[in-house]
Structure formats: structure tokens, C-alpha cells
Amino acid sequence: MKAEVCVKEDQAPASAEIAQYRGKGTKYVNQTTGQTYVRVRKGPTRLKGYAHLFDAHASWKWFFPNVYRKPAYGYEKLGQHRHRDILTREWVGDYDDRYISACDGKISKLVVQAVDEIYDNYPNSTWRRTFIRNISPLFLRIANWPFNHVDYSNGGPNSEDYPLIIAKWFAASIAIAFVVGSPWATAEGQSRNEGKYDPFPYMYYGYPKVARNMLENETLQGYRLNETHPVAERILRPRFLCFLTEEGRPANLMNVEEWINQYDKSGRNLSYLFVAYTQEQFPDEDQYNRELHEIADAAARNAGVTAYWIGNSCMPEPHNLTEDIYRICDVIRGAHSLVIAVRRPPTDIHGTLNTTDLMLQQWGNRVWTFPEVLLSPAGKDIRVYTHGEDLLSPTLVAKNQFAAKVWTTDAHVARQLIDHYEGNLILNQLELVTLALECLQKRRTQLWFPGDHAYALMGLLRIRPKIDPSDTAFQAFARLSLANDSNQLLERLICMHPKDPNQDWHCMDDGYGSQLWDILPQEVNVAGIGNDDTILLDGCRAANVRWKSFSPVAYKRIKSWKRWLAEQMLRTMGYVLLLSLVFLIFYKPVGYVLLVYSLALIALGPWLIHMLYLGKFWGTQGWFFGFEGHMDIETIERQIFGARLGRMQWSINASPLSRHYRNAQDECVGEDPTNDPAIAQLVENAKRALPGQQRIFTIVDTGTMTATLIQAARPPVCFIVAAAEGGMQRAIGCSYDWTTQTLYRETVMRLPTTVLDQMSRVTRVKIGFKREMNSYGPMGQVGEAVGKRVE
Structure with a gap:
């Protein structure tokens, strides 16, 4: 039986029924849709409890919880894995779902308590499930037994x-x-950990790919400490330029240093034009190269400079090609001005790109063209030359209008970056990196290396690490962020709650609607970058989550x-x-x-x-309890404390699924999230989720006496507090991949700041943004995972 039912006022079956609801419920307004509902109290849910001992699907084991249900799915056995715990004990076995026990530090099979409907009807998990047990004192249950048959839909006993x-x-x-x-x-549980939450006994023993401190890197033969963080040197001038000759004759490609020694030993008269184009419009073929040089020659003469730089000719040295490509940002910074050459691309057989504006928009959709505009000389118009048109009358585009004219898909964001480089609106380092990354990720490129988007961003920043071809896109960005001290960008990024669980790591859409700069890391810093798109985070506070059952809670009155x-x-x-x-x-x-x-x-x-x-608690033992599914708050409190005495409440804003309303006294009050029909539908859909899909879990926090509904693909086995935001702490709920000693972000909760005093520090953690789903199949085919401890 549901604890509360929501009925739409404009869709109720009969007016008399609505009058009945209005007399016994309270109005509820959906904060998103504005739709009005009526909240009707129905009394607590009745759980089967120990009647599950007689279920046909019940399995038994020696240790608690003694009765459980086997999962329907298991992971394919692709090899044996090894784990070393905080006390250096080793475990070797097949891949499966495990957690680190707060009692002994060992990794144990994950057993999750679930509401009756999920436990009985949907064996769709890869972890074991058990039923929810009432652990409240026996005499409290007896004292409340005389009233447990009363239906509260009529307001009380009749x-x-x-x-x-x-x-x-x-x-x-x-x-x-x-x-x-x-x-x-x-009725009082045993106090433990001096009233603090259970610690998270975790230890990572591996090497990072890149450590912040050079002493922590792996020592290899021929390794030098001064090469720990190699930085690419800036170039003051291009290596080569195309110097103008007599009109009508092609330009002369020369080494810049040689030209200065021969014609201008002071270098004062050297000025060049930067010619920007895209190979999509000018492929690397003789015909298109000639057309491109004709435009560049005319543009240079119109600008009154002695030379021009163009990518298809001015990087002739194969051994320096990679470095030259990623130093183009220095070339554009030293240029007299920027011109853009466009034409209808050869692939446009239908002639859809038939205007300069359309060609220019296609040009602006490429990754490497974006920083070229940003870094072009301030205060100068950008000249656009179109092949086949009058080269003496180029199209002029004011730099501060370039975003509106060319970058139409993200004009509002790109304009802020232009204003920054024009000196009209100075962004701080965090804003600059955030906005630039957002724009670059939306643009296309033919990748030389996986980290090319980060390398394009690198040109906008002061310190540029050397290119590492083995870097993934994330690793390239992480190294760039560490090198430039981008206001703890990675520390902030890991604390964001993805609005879409499938969004990429670089997407900064936060489920709470916050910006990256709203998140403030607290005594937390990135100590290194992992080999598998992870970071090593140090200085966090952490607490374990107990999933197998509730436990008696110590309290003060x-x-x-x-x-x-x-x-x-x-x-x-x-x-x-x-x-x-x-x-x-x-x-x-x-x-x-x-x-x-x-x-x-x-x-x-x-x-x-x-x-x-009766009476309120003045202090409680901190616990994070979890169960799969949703129960009303009355049932949750009865299962732990024996009676519904109003001590436990739904959290107000701890999760994107949290809901609240203004009561008659103008107070903000948390309420059951399933009063919102959209959340109720999420809860219903999650019951049938397959492995890797989003499910609904409830986290019960006895430290703050609140319950919070969360959405995650896996049960988070711990919460790691790493930042503050909006007057609360951001706690990363993580699952644990014991085969690589990696914690993966499953959700992010907002907790009151007071929880910091009740949490213990955790040693450096290896944490990833998104956990990939391992290959799995029906349990009958793959069999249960096995393993053993290594003495």
C-alpha cells in the first residue's frame, strides 16, 4: 500500500471524489510543470519482513544476511583479478560486484536490501538482494502493534x-x-566511531600516469626528474614564411631566420599575414593549393605586409610537423592580421553552400579555426576572401561581431571569449577554460591524436605541456589543467552531478543547475592522473554506505x-x-x-x-543506510526506530529528485518525491532496469535524520565529500571496481556542512567519471563468480 497518493485536480474521475480528496489532503504544486495535485495520506507500507524466509527463491548462507536472492545476471569470466586491501591482504577471483567492509576492510560480495516488490518480482541485478528487516526494538514494535491495522486515509481510527x-x-x-x-x-544502538559515520578503509597502491609531484612518478631507466612535466616552448616567430616577390610571381618560401640574416638583421620590418582556411574547402591538391596561394598573395599585398603564413606550405619539415601544428597559436599571436580564405567545398555537389556567409559558417565549424579567430590581433577587422570573387574587395567582419555572424550555434558563449581577448570583458582562468572547452567540443576535426580538442584549447593558455600521443582526450585535458592551475577545474568537475547519465566527461551540464565556478573544493586537490581516464584525489572525507540491512542507531535525548x-x-x-x-x-x-x-x-x-x-533526538549515530526502491518515510522510520514519531524527514534539496513545498507557516518542508508524478514514474520504470541502466535507490542518513531518493546505475558503496556549493557539501556517491581499485562516480548528493565533523579523512582515492558496463549474461550461462584469499 502506498503511503501517499497524488491526484490531479483537473483529471479526477468525479467532482465528489475531488471534494473528498480536498477535505482530507493538502494541495501540492509541481515545481516544474506548475500542475496542482492533492496529497492524500494512506498510512505506512506493510512489508513482509521475515516471511521472506519461506520464499521459494530464497538462498541461504552462513554469514549475515543469511537469506538472500541470487541475481539474474552475472559477469562473463574473462580472467582472474587481484585486489589488495588496506591491510595488504590479497583476494583473487572473478569479476563481480563488491564493496569494502567498514568492519574489517575486506572486499565482500555486495548484498542490497530491496523493497518487497523489487525483491519478489524483478531479479534483474548483478548483485545479490535481500529483504528489508525491521531492526527496531521488539517492545517498541509490540507497543505500536495495536494500531498497525488502522487505515489513515480517514484521518485516524474509527x-x-x-x-x-x-x-x-x-x-x-x-x-x-x-x-x-x-x-x-x-532501544538504543551501540555508539561507534565516536558517533561518526563508518569510515571507508580504502588504499590505492598503483602509479599514476602523471603525478603532480615528480617524486611520485615511476622511475624508469634514463628518466630525469626535470622532465616530469615537460613544457612546450613558445616560438617568437614562425619557422617558415611565404615572402612576396614581384607581382604575378609566386611567393618565395624561406626560413625566417635566414631571411632576417639576409634582408633585415634587426627583424623590425618583418610583418606577415596569417591565412586561415580549412582542408574541407581547400583539399591538399595542386589545383586548390594554387587557388589558396593566389588568395593569400592578394591579401598580403592588400595589407601591405612582406609575407604570409599558410599551413599547407609553411610547415615543410616532417620531423617538426607535430610541434609546428600545435604551435600555430604562437604564429597567429605574432601576425599582422588575420584573413580567411573560403570557397565552395568540392564535396558540395548540390551547391547548397553558395554564399560567402554559408562558406564561412562551415569554416567556423572546425576545431582549429576557433582559436585562430580568438587569438587574431585585437581591434582589427577580419578580412574574408572568397574564391572566384573580386580579391580587391574582401568581406570585412568585425571581430566583435564574428560570433553572431559565423558561430551561430553557440554565439552567446563564443562572444564572451572574443570579448575576453579583445579586452572588453576579462574572464578568470576557470571561466576561460570552461567556456572554451564547451565551444571546442561542439566543433569537428579530423583527429591527429585523441587529445586534439585539448591541444586546441592549449593554444589559448599560458603553459602548454608537450604533446603525448598516448594521451586519451581526458588525459590530455587533465594534464593541461594541472599545468595551468585552472582554479582546481578537475576537482570541481568531478563534483558535478551529470544532468544526463550518458553525457561525456567534458559536458558541464549540472543536475543541480550550478556552474563550475559555483563549486568550491574544500582542502581537496588532484594529486595525479590515472592511466584509465581517472584522477587521484587527495584530502577528501568519506563514509561507507551500509546496503545489506539497517542497524540499531545510538542517539541522545x-x-x-x-x-x-x-x-x-x-x-x-x-x-x-x-x-x-x-x-x-x-x-x-x-x-x-x-x-x-x-x-x-x-x-x-x-x-x-x-x-x-517520545521526543526529539539531540544527537544520533551517523549511518548511511541504503536500499533499492522507494518506501514512504513512515515505513522507513518504523523499520529503524520502531514508530513514526516525526524524527525522520525527506531531504529538501539533497538530490535532483528531492522535492519540497511551502507550508502554512511559510517554511520550506521536504516531502515524498513520488508526490511528483514524474518521479513516481521514474520509480516505476527503474524496477525493470537492466544492468547498466539507471535505478532508484534511497539513502537514509541518520546523522541528519533524512531520507533521500537518488538515481544511479549501481549502488554507491561510499560517499566522498570533495567540495562545497550553495551552502552545502557535495558528496560523490561511488561504486567500487575492485579489479582496478577505482571508485566511479554514480551520483552526487548535497549534504549539510555539519556532516564534515562526523566524517573521517580517507587516503588518496582513484576516482573515475563514468564506469563502463562489463560484459554480462544470464547467471545460468556465466555462473557465479568465485575467488579466494591469498595468504
Whole structure:
């Protein structure tokens, strides 16, 4: 049974029914669509609990949780893997889903508790599942048992409920008299870790591909410490230029240093034009090269310079070709001005690109043309020469209007970069890198190396690492970011919550709507770059997530005389009853009085239990509990604390799925996310998700006494706090690939800043942006993973 139901006011079946809902529910306005709903209370969900012991699909094992359900899918056995834990113990086995135990530091099979509907009906995971157990104190469950049949859709018990309530109350009173004096008669969990969250006992033993400190790199034969972070030197002049000769004759390609020694030893009269083009329009063939040089020659003479630089001729040395390509940014910085040569591309057989503007837009859609415009001399118009038109009358495009005219798809972003290089609107380093990367990733290029987008960005920055052909796109960008100290860009980037779980690492669309500069790393820094598109993050605080079950939670409450009196009555009711029996033998008047008194105490047992345990907590043991699926907040609190006493609430803004509303007192109140029909549909769809697809999990945080609905492909086995944003802390929920000792970002939650004091530091972690799905198949075909500990 669902705890709360939302009914659209404009789609309800009958007006009388709407009146009924309005009388018993409260209005709810969807924050995204503006649609009004009515929230109707239906009472807590009833879980089967230990009745699952008799399920046909139940499997048993020696250690807790003793009963579980096997997954429907398993990973293909492609080889044995090795893991070394924080205490240097080794495990060798097949790939499977595991987590690091906070108790002993070993990696154990991941077992996830799930709501009944998922546990019974959808064995669609690669991890084991178990049912949700009620771990609250037995006598609290007994005290609440008389009311657990009441349907709260009518606002509370009615006349038909009272006979059963009275009968159950009598039975509960008798039971409490025996249970209160038993060894299980405690409602407080054991305090652990001095009240802090469970630590995350993790250790990474490998080498980074690139370390921030040279002493941490792998020492190889012939390795020199001063080459740890090799930087590409800037060039003051181009290596070669095409120098003008007599009109009508082709330009003379010469080494610049030789030309200066022969004609201008001071170098003061050397000025050249930078000719920009794209091979899509001018392929590397003799005919198109001649056309290109004709345009360049005319443009140089019109500009009154002595030479021009053009890519198809001015990089003639094969052994320097790679360095020259990635130093074009220096060539454009030293140029007199920029001209662009365009023509209709040979592949345009239908003649769709028949105007200069369309040809120019095609030119502007290439990666390497983007920094050429940004770095061209400030304050000078860009001249556009079109093949086949009058070369004495080029099209003039003001640089500050280039974005609106040419880069139409991202004009608003590109214009900010132009203004920066024109000196009209100065961006800080973080803004510059963020906006430039966004623009470059939208443009096309024929890749020389996987990191070409980062190398194009490199030309816009001061420090340029040397090109490493073995770099992936991410590694090239990460090395560039580390070299330029881009305001902890990588530290911020890993803390973003992807709006789309399939978006690339360089996409900066945040699920919370924040910008990269809104995220502020707290005592966290990148210590190195991994070999598999990961980073080594140091200085984080972390906490383990317990997925296999809830656990008794220690708490603090203010003592009061009412609680003290209720406790004494509960503790002494059995002794008074025995004493009354003794007095009935020797002195009946006193015996009758004591008997009536003891029976009254027994009858008041459930009420005294409530009196003893009512009230708010002033401090709780920090735990992160998790389960798959969704339950109403009443059921969650009953499973942990035995009763719904209003201590636990839905989080207000801890997840993109969190929802809240303004109550009658103008207070911001968190509410069940499934009151939003869109979230309710997500919850329903996630029940049938296949491995690697997004699922719905609930994280229960007893440190803040909140529950949060999250979306992730895998259960995050830990939360790593790495940054602050908007007055809260960003905690990265990570799954663990034990075969490579890598944590992968599955989700990002926002937690109150107070959790920092309740979390322990974790040693340097290797963390990745996106985890690829390993090959899997039905469990009957691939079989269960096996492994063993290595002594």
C-alpha cells in the first residue's frame, strides 16, 4: 500500500471524489510543470519482513544476511583479478560486484536490501538482494502493534477499529510485561566511531600516469626528474614564411631566420599575414593549393605586409610537423592580421553552400579555426576572401561581431571569449577554460591524436605541456589543467552531478543547475592522473554506505521526570506483580492493592513505552543506510526506530529528485518525491532496469535524520565529500571496481556542512567519471563468480 497518493485536480474521475480528496489532503504544486495535485495520506507500507524466509527463491548462507536472492545476471569470466586491501591482504577471483567492509576492510560480495516488490518480482541485478528487516526494538514494535491495522486515509481510527485495538492492546500489554525485562529490552544502538559515520578503509597502491609531484612518478631507466612535466616552448616567430616577390610571381618560401640574416638583421620590418582556411574547402591538391596561394598573395599585398603564413606550405619539415601544428597559436599571436580564405567545398555537389556567409559558417565549424579567430590581433577587422570573387574587395567582419555572424550555434558563449581577448570583458582562468572547452567540443576535426580538442584549447593558455600521443582526450585535458592551475577545474568537475547519465566527461551540464565556478573544493586537490581516464584525489572525507540491512542507531535525548517515571514504572511492573502475589498469601489487603496497581501498570504498558521514547533526538549515530526502491518515510522510520514519531524527514534539496513545498507557516518542508508524478514514474520504470541502466535507490542518513531518493546505475558503496556549493557539501556517491581499485562516480548528493565533523579523512582515492558496463549474461550461462584469499 502506498503511503501517499497524488491526484490531479483537473483529471479526477468525479467532482465528489475531488471534494473528498480536498477535505482530507493538502494541495501540492509541481515545481516544474506548475500542475496542482492533492496529497492524500494512506498510512505506512506493510512489508513482509521475515516471511521472506519461506520464499521459494530464497538462498541461504552462513554469514549475515543469511537469506538472500541470487541475481539474474552475472559477469562473463574473462580472467582472474587481484585486489589488495588496506591491510595488504590479497583476494583473487572473478569479476563481480563488491564493496569494502567498514568492519574489517575486506572486499565482500555486495548484498542490497530491496523493497518487497523489487525483491519478489524483478531479479534483474548483478548483485545479490535481500529483504528489508525491521531492526527496531521488539517492545517498541509490540507497543505500536495495536494500531498497525488502522487505515489513515480517514484521518485516524474509527468506531470499527476500536474493538480490535482494545483486543490487541490487551495482548500487547501482557507481552510488554515480559519483554521489558528481557536482554533485548533496549532501544538504543551501540555508539561507534565516536558517533561518526563508518569510515571507508580504502588504499590505492598503483602509479599514476602523471603525478603532480615528480617524486611520485615511476622511475624508469634514463628518466630525469626535470622532465616530469615537460613544457612546450613558445616560438617568437614562425619557422617558415611565404615572402612576396614581384607581382604575378609566386611567393618565395624561406626560413625566417635566414631571411632576417639576409634582408633585415634587426627583424623590425618583418610583418606577415596569417591565412586561415580549412582542408574541407581547400583539399591538399595542386589545383586548390594554387587557388589558396593566389588568395593569400592578394591579401598580403592588400595589407601591405612582406609575407604570409599558410599551413599547407609553411610547415615543410616532417620531423617538426607535430610541434609546428600545435604551435600555430604562437604564429597567429605574432601576425599582422588575420584573413580567411573560403570557397565552395568540392564535396558540395548540390551547391547548397553558395554564399560567402554559408562558406564561412562551415569554416567556423572546425576545431582549429576557433582559436585562430580568438587569438587574431585585437581591434582589427577580419578580412574574408572568397574564391572566384573580386580579391580587391574582401568581406570585412568585425571581430566583435564574428560570433553572431559565423558561430551561430553557440554565439552567446563564443562572444564572451572574443570579448575576453579583445579586452572588453576579462574572464578568470576557470571561466576561460570552461567556456572554451564547451565551444571546442561542439566543433569537428579530423583527429591527429585523441587529445586534439585539448591541444586546441592549449593554444589559448599560458603553459602548454608537450604533446603525448598516448594521451586519451581526458588525459590530455587533465594534464593541461594541472599545468595551468585552472582554479582546481578537475576537482570541481568531478563534483558535478551529470544532468544526463550518458553525457561525456567534458559536458558541464549540472543536475543541480550550478556552474563550475559555483563549486568550491574544500582542502581537496588532484594529486595525479590515472592511466584509465581517472584522477587521484587527495584530502577528501568519506563514509561507507551500509546496503545489506539497517542497524540499531545510538542517539541522545534530554532526560525528563516524565521519562524517568515511565521507565521506573515499566521496570518495576513485574516485581510489583510478584510482590502482590506474596502479600496475597500473608496480608491480602496490601496484596489486592499491589495487584491492582501492577495490573494497571501492565495495561498502561504501550502508553508508557510511548511516553518513554517520545521526543526529539539531540544527537544520533551517523549511518548511511541504503536500499533499492522507494518506501514512504513512515515505513522507513518504523523499520529503524520502531514508530513514526516525526524524527525522520525527506531531504529538501539533497538530490535532483528531492522535492519540497511551502507550508502554512511559510517554511520550506521536504516531502515524498513520488508526490511528483514524474518521479513516481521514474520509480516505476527503474524496477525493470537492466544492468547498466539507471535505478532508484534511497539513502537514509541518520546523522541528519533524512531520507533521500537518488538515481544511479549501481549502488554507491561510499560517499566522498570533495567540495562545497550553495551552502552545502557535495558528496560523490561511488561504486567500487575492485579489479582496478577505482571508485566511479554514480551520483552526487548535497549534504549539510555539519556532516564534515562526523566524517573521517580517507587516503588518496582513484576516482573515475563514468564506469563502463562489463560484459554480462544470464547467471545460468556465466555462473557465479568465485575467488579466494591469498595468504
